[in-house]
Amino acid sequence: xxxxxxxxFTFIVAIATxxxxxxxxNGTREAQELSGxxxxxxxxxxxxxxxxxSQVNGDVVAYGGIGSGGGVRNLHDKIVDFxxxxxxxxxxxxxxxxxVVHVPTCMxxxxxxxxxxxxxxxxxxxxxxxxxxxxxxxxxNDERLAALNPDITLPAEAIIPVFRSDGxxxxxVFTDYLTKVSxxxxxKYGAGKSVNFPxxxxxxxxxxxxxxxxxTKNSIGYVGSEYAFAQKIPYARIQNARGEFxxxxxxxxxxxxxxxxxxxxxxxxxxxxxxxxxxxxxxxxMIIYKEQNYSDRSKEQATATLDLLKYILSDDTQNxxxxxxxxxxxxxxKELSLTNLKTVTYDGVSILQ
Amino acid sequence: xxxxxxxxxxxxxxxxMPIVCGGVVYALVTDAYDAFEHFGFLKFLTxxxxxxxxxxxxxxxLPFITGTLMTTxxxxxxxxxxxxxxxLFVGEYFKGTKVASVLSTVTxxxxxxxxxxxxxxxxxxxxxxxxxxxxxxxxxxxxTASLVLAIMIIPYATSLSAEFIKMVPNDLKEGAYSLGxxxxxxxxxxxxxxxxxxxxxxxxxxxxxxxxxxxxxxxLIGNTNNIPNSITSTGNSMASIxxxxxxxxxxxxxxxxxxxxxxxxxxxxxxxxxGKIMIKRTxxx
Numbered sequence: 001x002x003x004x005x006x007x008x009f010t011f012i013v014a015i016a017t018x019x020x021x022x023x024x025x026n027g028t029r030e031a032q033e034l035s036g037x038x039x040x041x042x043x044x045x046x047x048x049x050x051x052x053x054s055q056v057n058g059d060v061v062a063y064g065g066i067g068s069g070g071g072v073r074n075l076h077d078k079i080v081d082f083x084x085x086x087x088x089x090x091x092x093x094x095x096x097x098x099x100v101v102h103v104p105t106c107m108x109x110x111x112x113x114x115x116x117x118x119x120x121x122x123x124x125x126x127x128x129x130x131x132x133x134x135x136x137x138x139x140x141n142d143e144r145l146a147a148l149n150p151d152i153t154l155p156a157e158a159i160i161p162v163f164r165s166d167g168x169x170x171x172x173v174f175t176d177y178l179t180k181v182s183x184x185x186x187x188k189y190g191a192g193k194s195v196n197f198p199x200x201x202x203x204x205x206x207x208x209x210x211x212x213x214x215x216t217k218n219s220i221g222y223v224g225s226e227y228a229f230a231q232k233i234p235y236a237r238i239q240n241a242r243g244e245f246x247x248x249x250x251x252x253x254x255x256x257x258x259x260x261x262x263x264x265x266x267x268x269x270x271x272x273x274x275x276x277x278x279x280x281x282x283x284x285x286m287i288i289y290k291e292q293n294y295s296d297r298s299k300e301q302a303t304a305t306l307d308l309l310k311y312i313l314s315d316d317t318q319n320x321x322x323x324x325x326x327x328x329x330x331x332x333x334k335e336l337s338l339t340n341l342k343t344v345t346y347d348g349v350s351i352l353q
Numbered sequence: 354x355x356x357x358x359x360x361x362x363x364x365x366x367x368x369x370m371p372i373v374c375g376g377v378v379y380a381l382v383t384d385a386y387d388a389f390e391h392f393g394f395l396k397f398l399t400x401x402x403x404x405x406x407x408x409x410x411x412x413x414x415l416p417f418i419t420g421t422l423m424t425t426x427x428x429x430x431x432x433x434x435x436x437x438x439x440x441l442f443v444g445e446y447f448k449g450t451k452v453a454s455v456l457s458t459v460t461x462x463x464x465x466x467x468x469x470x471x472x473x474x475x476x477x478x479x480x481x482x483x484x485x486x487x488x489x490x491x492x493x494x495x496x497t498a499s500l501v502l503a504i505m506i507i508p509y510a511t512s513l514s515a516e517f518i519k520m521v522p523n524d525l526k527e528g529a530y531s532l533g534x535x536x537x538x539x540x541x542x543x544x545x546x547x548x549x550x551x552x553x554x555x556x557x558x559x560x561x562x563x564x565x566x567x568x569x570x571x572x573l574i575g576n577t578n579n580i581p582n583s584i585t586s587t588g589n590s591m592a593s594i595x596x597x598x599x600x601x602x603x604x605x606x607x608x609x610x611x612x613x614x615x616x617x618x619x620x621x622x623x624x625x626x627x628g629k630i631m632i633k634r635t636x637x638x
Binding site for chain 2: 066067068069070072073076157158160165166167190192193194195196197198199200201202203204212215216217218219
């Protein structure tokens with residue numbers, strides 16, 4: 001038995017050595033295996049990025065789409081190299097952990113997707129969306145919906161709101177928006193990764209919600225834009241702070257980030273007061289520890305983590321964002337992030353020169 | 354020497370089981386302690402609030418206990434009209450024939466299907482049917498989950514009850530026939546009274562299985578944290594709330610989820626114990 005183990009082990013080492021020597025072509029360090037976990041919202045974008053990134057250095061990135069809440073928890077437990085989150089850490093969460101750096105990776109939109117026979121265009125205001133999810137507007141042929149959409153006939157059917165059953169950055173962005181536009185929502189439900197929606201049904205993860213909407217007539221729910229697009233589910237135009245009804249697109253998401261971005265990039269850009277801005281837009285972040293020497297991580301691994309983040313911030317990668325229905329970061333956010341990355345250390349020594 | 358080694362190995366193997374079981378209970382109790390201490394044991398079981406608002410966290414298990422009991426009870430009700438006839442078919446009417454063995458094999462096969470597959474079938478096939486029949490607008494809910502659960506527990510209820518029906522002594526049945534009883538009367542007046550507690554215990558064990566079923570229920574119950582007000586409304590079972598929320602839960606919420614796990618464990622253990630006791634009674638009779 002021991003002999004078998006030994007030979008298998010030698011075999012694996014041999015393969016690993018061959019694989020490394022063929023891939024590690026940057027000369028300075030060996031290819032690393034990085035692990036991250038968190039938001040499902042940017043997952044379609046990350047899948048492309050990680051694939052491309054592995055071509056550069058041979059570094060492999062394993063990313064588990066377990067929801068922003070789970071990702072942050074894994075980082076807290078120090079079992080991942082980075083966490084993906086659509087919600088920046090609150091001051092309270094920051095206080096419970098060693099110092100971290102937030103790096104925005106791209107921008108995206110949470111869309112209000114629906115499943116209605118024959119309806120291709122729907123206009124909604126934030127107020128109406130809040131009332132639908134609070135169960136105040138119960139029927140599709142409600143007066144307020146009809147007033148917003150005079151050109152279409154809405155069915156006399158009950159509205160089925162669909163939401164997330166797990167902790168989710170998408171939920172945070174969506175409820176953060178509702179809190180800003182609806183005093184009723186702010187008072188009764190508030191913003192958070194998990195919110196007690198009073199009616200409808202819930203599903204796990206962005207794919208789960210998108211699946212339920214596409215399978216359930218007369219339903220409405222919120223998902224990351226890419227998920228609605230992939231399943232060809234129509235989504236509503238939402239009225240922004242300037243009174244315009246905007247569809248989510250790269251341009252309208254970018255327009256939402258034209259305001260001031262704080263140094264640590266932790267900011268909400270929902271309901272942005274800008275012309276042409278889609279109101280439920282957000283940054284999505286990767287979060288890493290400022291001090292990279294934890295849980296026996298090697299310096300190579302820390303360097304690889306930073307390489308990945310620099311790679312994501314590069315112009316080439318940012319250009320991919322719009323292909324997968326996200327939006328590129330504004331120049332200011334990139335600049336701030338590169339400065340922030342310089343503060344990341346290994347054993348107290350800055351990694352990037 | 355060899356014999357000694359053998360005995361030691363067996364002893365160690367036998368010892369590991371109670372240790373594992375005790376360890377599980379110990380871990381559950383210590384981790385659930387916070388929740389029970391914070392809310393009080395009874396209040397935790399009877400409060401229907403499940404709210405994560407920071408600073409005012411309120412966790413109560415009642416909606417999930419209700420969800421679990423409702424799905425299990427309904428599943429049991431739906432399962433009886435299918436499992437009892439099949440058990441009689443296999444154990445009495447066509448006892449020992451080829452048809453019976455095919456039927457019992459097929460029924461047992463149902464037990465081998467992974468629960469995720471039942472979930473998928475429920476989600477893509479049963480749910481649209483429920484919607485089309487206008488039973489509930491969103492399709493998922495207590496009823497949908499119970500229907501699929503019923504199919505899942507049929508093999509457990511069936512094969513064990515068939516065994517007990519087979520075990521009814523021939524002398525008794527022949528005695529009844531000699532008195533001029535019809536077959537239906539034999540079933541009602543002889544088989545059911547004799548095998549009754551055995552049949553009952555097989556349903557108890559089936560309940561035990563339905564209580565803890567997670568994947569299928571999570572996919573079909575709708576996952577809302579309210580006490581279901583009708584059988585078509587959505588809800589959450591004890592197992593499904595844990596599956597949905599363990600990932601990001603911490604502190605009090607995690608402790609509350611584990612407390613729900615502990616309650617589920619206790620209920621299941623109790624049900625299984627009742628089942629075992631009933632089986633023993635049957636054997637004596």
